[in-house]
Amino acid sequence: MSFALHGQAVSRGIVIGRAVVMTTGRVDVAHYFIEADQVGKEIRRLVAARDAVAQEIRQLQSGLANFPASDAPAELTALLDVHLMLLEDQALAKGVSDWIVGRHYNAEWALTAQFEVISRQFDEMEDPYLRERKADLEQVGERLLAALRGEAKSLFDQVTADEADAHRGRTDVPPVLADKLQPDDSPPLVLVARDLSPSDLLQFKQSVFGGFVTEVGGKTSHTAIVARGLDIPAVVGARQASQLIRQDDWIIIDGDEGVVIIDPSPLLIEEYFFKQRQGSVERERLHRLRHTPSVTLDGAPVQLMANIELPADAEPALQAGAVGVGLFRTEFLFMGRTNKGLSQLPDEAEQFTAYKAVLEAMHGLPVTIRTIDIGADKPLERGMRPSSEDHLNPALGLRAIRWCLAEPAMFLVQLRAILRAAAFGPVNLLVPMLAHVSEIKQTLLMIDRARAQLDSEGLAYGPVRLGAMIEVPAAALMVDIFLEHFDFLSIGTNDLIQYTLAVDRVDQSVTHLYDPWHPAVLGLIAQIIARCQEKGKDVSVCGEMAGDVTFTAFLLGLGLRNLSMHPTQIPAVKQQILRSHAKNLEPWSRAVLDSADPQSVALT
Numbered sequence: 001m002s003f004a005l006h007g008q009a010v011s012r013g014i015v016i017g018r019a020v021v022m023t024t025g026r027v028d029v030a031h032y033f034i035e036a037d038q039v040g041k042e043i044r045r046l047v048a049a050r051d052a053v054a055q056e057i058r059q060l061q062s063g064l065a066n067f068p069a070s071d072a073p074a075e076l077t078a079l080l081d082v083h084l085m086l087l088e089d090q091a092l093a094k095g096v097s098d099w100i101v102g103r104h105y106n107a108e109w110a111l112t113a114q115f116e117v118i119s120r121q122f123d124e125m126e127d128p129y130l131r132e133r134k135a136d137l138e139q140v141g142e143r144l145l146a147a148l149r150g151e152a153k154s155l156f157d158q159v160t161a162d163e164a165d166a167h168r169g170r171t172d173v174p175p176v177l178a179d180k181l182q183p184d185d186s187p188p189l190v191l192v193a194r195d196l197s198p199s200d201l202l203q204f205k206q207s208v209f210g211g212f213v214t215e216v217g218g219k220t221s222h223t224a225i226v227a228r229g230l231d232i233p234a235v236v237g238a239r240q241a242s243q244l245i246r247q248d249d250w251i252i253i254d255g256d257e258g259v260v261i262i263d264p265s266p267l268l269i270e271e272y273f274f275k276q277r278q279g280s281v282e283r284e285r286l287h288r289l290r291h292t293p294s295v296t297l298d299g300a301p302v303q304l305m306a307n308i309e310l311p312a313d314a315e316p317a318l319q320a321g322a323v324g325v326g327l328f329r330t331e332f333l334f335m336g337r338t339n340k341g342l343s344q345l346p347d348e349a350e351q352f353t354a355y356k357a358v359l360e361a362m363h364g365l366p367v368t369i370r371t372i373d374i375g376a377d378k379p380l381e382r383g384m385r386p387s388s389e390d391h392l393n394p395a396l397g398l399r400a401i402r403w404c405l406a407e408p409a410m411f412l413v414q415l416r417a418i419l420r421a422a423a424f425g426p427v428n429l430l431v432p433m434l435a436h437v438s439e440i441k442q443t444l445l446m447i448d449r450a451r452a453q454l455d456s457e458g459l460a461y462g463p464v465r466l467g468a469m470i471e472v473p474a475a476a477l478m479v480d481i482f483l484e485h486f487d488f489l490s491i492g493t494n495d496l497i498q499y500t501l502a503v504d505r506v507d508q509s510v511t512h513l514y515d516p517w518h519p520a521v522l523g524l525i526a527q528i529i530a531r532c533q534e535k536g537k538d539v540s541v542c543g544e545m546a547g548d549v550t551f552t553a554f555l556l557g558l559g560l561r562n563l564s565m566h567p568t569q570i571p572a573v574k575q576q577i578l579r580s581h582a583k584n585l586e587p588w589s590r591a592v593l594d595s596a597d598p599q600s601v602a603l604t
């Protein structure tokens, strides 16, 4: 029977496919399809892992047997017996090998898929003692995964989409869906997880998944932001999704409405196919605007720039019609690195190559390189993160510029790389999360020091325009001081909203309070833009508000002429600009600012 789950619509589009459910902690196992002739080998890997774990447990048992009876914890002996029983369970072994033989899942994927199935059966048990054995099952699963890990591939390590299609098979495809597929096509796979980190998502680009659903996350969490950049349908904050959706269920993700439909009826599949087609036609229509200059009806040019995460994103940004990069989130170069220790962060040469690659790809258009903004919901790998304790609030901790100033050697490496890359094209150097005059001064000193080092080493570097992000209310309230030190400002609305309203941007339990239309937020934005205009300094918005078409008219009416967003959002925002008369919008924007209920002020 069909049912629906509701979450946050974070990345538009519709995907109809088969669910691949991964609960927390299991997301980081490899998921890839194996070749038909590797089935035997994969099963042998599993058997070897099972034997190794069984051997380990038996050794533990014999170790316990040597204890004096009074010292040997009876529960431990019983527990190990249960683990051995689970390991030797034929139904479990058959279930796992069925995934390998029938679906060509790799061993780790097959194991986690079968553990999902069994763990549901445990959840449904009446007897509380048996229900609690689920913990044992999980421990056995972890031991097996650890035994497999020696040769495991990395997260989302994939075969190519073509290879995947060859294996996915068309078994059990609902007839209405089968009718819509090309003869050689297989239905998409949709990932259902409790949570995905932004670095997980970066690997999504090469993965076999056509969309995803998570249980946690808000609209401006970095997971959502990266999903928008990938342009794949996604819904976050769909509570209990990984419990209610079963492995292999047919599901529809409606990334426009934030709805996930499980086990859809043929009628619903038809309806969503129709919506999917309409969406593609609309995108195609908007795409045709990519070479049209972005100018309002009354002739005001508006610069539409791109937010990017990796050098490879520069090319799609150009394709979408961006006239520069307004925000290069360089922290993504630092994330998802599995080695431990600060020494494993990208060195100067690697960073320089990445920044130069973006400048070259943008062919002389300006590139805004933001210094590393690690922390909060963008952690480094374990062992490499800023040293916030787990119980502290990372959004208020050693994040972004705070971390950079606490790790001056690391920061200097990045500044040197940016300055050197600036010899190859126009660079705006942007600093996130500044709130204190002392931070401004220390940052500027660090930039001077980086220049002095390069001078003394005789290394070439180029000029940069210096900019600060305004994303903390304290900074918004002292814009004049910022303008004494910086050439331009960029408003990070994602964080400005979070910190103004004291609402964690990743916590879906307070998502309803994360209100970009809050009068305090709008007032701060208006004030920042007005001060920049008075001082003749450039100002842009680079948070998610910039790509949200419902804000375009308001921002134009405030006089904003520079917006930076994910490239996929550029065409729709451009369409809004082409239809707007900037001068006529000014009184309306003022009325919105004066209202206690800004969204009720109709645009006449």
Ligand code: PEP
Binding pocket: 225, 327, 329, 373, 471, 491, 492, 493, 494, 495, 496, 542, 543, 544
């Ligand atoms: C912002 O806070 O609006 C912003 C653009 O930075 P990030 O989303 O990377 O924190």
Ligand code: MG
Binding pocket: 432, 471, 492, 494, 495
């Ligand atoms: Mg920010």
